[in-house]
Amino acid sequence: QKEVEQDPGPLSVPEGAIVSLNCTYSNSAFQYFMWYRQYSRKGPELLMYTYSSGNKEDGRFTAQVDKSSKYISLFIRDSQPSDSATYLCAMRDYNTDKLIFGTGTRLQVFP
Amino acid sequence: DSGVTQTPKHLITATGQRVTLRCSPRSGDLSVYWYQQSLDQGLQFLIQYYNGEERAKGNILERFSAQQFPDLHSELNLSSLELGDSALYFCASSAGSETQYFGPGTRLLVL
Numbered sequence: 001q002k003e004v005e006q007d008p009g010p011l012s013v014p015e016g017a018i019v020s021l022n023c024t025y026s027n028s029a030f031q032y033f034m035w036y037r038q039y040s041r042k043g044p045e046l047l048m049y050t051y052s053s054g055n056k057e058d059g060r061f062t063a064q065v066d067k068s069s070k071y072i073s074l075f076i077r078d079s080q081p082s083d084s085a086t087y088l089c090a091m092r093d094y095n096t097d098k099l100i101f102g103t104g105t106r107l108q109v110f111p
Numbered sequence: 112d113s114g115v116t117q118t119p120k121h122l123i124t125a126t127g128q129r130v131t132l133r134c135s136p137r138s139g140d141l142s143v144y145w146y147q148q149s150l151d152q153g154l155q156f157l158i159q160y161y162n163g164e165e166r167a168k169g170n171i172l173e174r175f176s177a178q179q180f181p182d183l184h185s186e187l188n189l190s191s192l193e194l195g196d197s198a199l200y201f202c203a204s205s206a207g208s209e210t211q212y213f214g215p216g217t218r219l220l221v222l
Contacts, residue, residue, distance in 0.1 A: 034210065043113065043201055043213035044154070088154065097142065098167050099211060101154040 003027050006089055006102030015111050019076040023089035023102045026070065030091040030100075033065050035074045038086045038104065047087075048074065079109045114138065115204050115214035123220045129190040132217045136183055136204030142166070143185040144211060145177055149198040160185055192221045 006023045013019055021035075032051055036044035048063040050056045050072075056063045062075040072091075076083055086104040114137035124130055136143050145157040156169035160179035171177075174192075179185045189196060197220050203211040 036213075041216075041218075043115075043215045045113070046210050046212065049210050090154075096167055097144070097159055097205070097211075098156045098169060099144075099154075100156070103153040 001026060002103075003100050004089065004091060004102045007105055008103055010106040010108055012108045012110065013079055015079060015081060015109055017079050017109070019079050019083070019107060019109075021074040021076075021087050021089075021105050021107070023072050023091075024070055025072075025091060025100075027091075027093065027100075028067075028070065029093035029095070031094050032092050033063070033072050034090040034099070035061075035063055036088040036090060036101075037083075038088060040085075044088055076107075079107075081109050081111055084108045113212040113214060115202060115212055117200075117202050117214040117217050119217060120215065121218045121220075123222065124192060125222055126192055126194060128192050128221075129188065130192065130219065132187040132189070132200050132202075132219075134185045134187070134202030134204075134214060136185070136202075137206075137212055140204035140206050140212075141183065142205045142207070142211075143179055143183070144203040144205075145171075145185070145187050146201045146203065146213075147198050148201060148216070154201070157187070189219070194221050197221045 035048040038044045053067045064073040088104045089102040090099040116135045141162045157171040159167040203213045
């Protein structure tokens with residue numbers, strides 16, 4: 001079993017929809033949680049960074065962490081075609097800087 | 112633009128050969144990380160350097176090695192290349208243990 005599980009999709013939604021992306025993990029020591037966006041043939045771009053449990057909002061993006069369920073989510077409101085990309089969750093514990101990534105969910109937002 | 116630069120963008124070589132990938136971190140960042148991204152394995156951590164010293168190792172093959180120079184740029188050396196080494200290689204940097212910013216990657220194709 002992988003440490004971090006993420007549905008690969010693809011997820012196809014109409015413009016303006018609310019998108020929910022999720023990851024589950026098995027290592028209870030993970031404390032830091034990130035979401036990266038990766039366009040085709042580009043490097044991952046950091047979207048959200050959260051520590052421990054709770055919510056964090058940044059514009060159209062909201063990240064949620066539920067450590068009791070070992071489950072993290074990224075919500076995208078008012079999705080746009082420019083949001084079409086692969087979304088990667090990543091996490092680490094406080095002992096190491098090494099990031100463990102999910103396999104990524106491919107999102108397509110159609111006009 | 113993350114501020115992390117990588118060269119070359121593309122590399123085509125033959126099995127058994129050796130290549131060197133180069134990374135320049137963001138200004139002021141002391142940590143450099145190398146990741147490999149393949150279709151079947153996703154993003155995998157290879158190795159981390161902090162201010163010239165190796166800090167952490169992931170699933171890096173013995174045929175692969177890295178170093179960080181006094182000016183903080185880093186090189187990843189891949190030798191005795193095999194077909195399975197074809198992948199995207201990303202460098203990331205961070206100021207400390209905080210968020211990692213990724214470069215555009217080097218696409219390696221081994222024929």
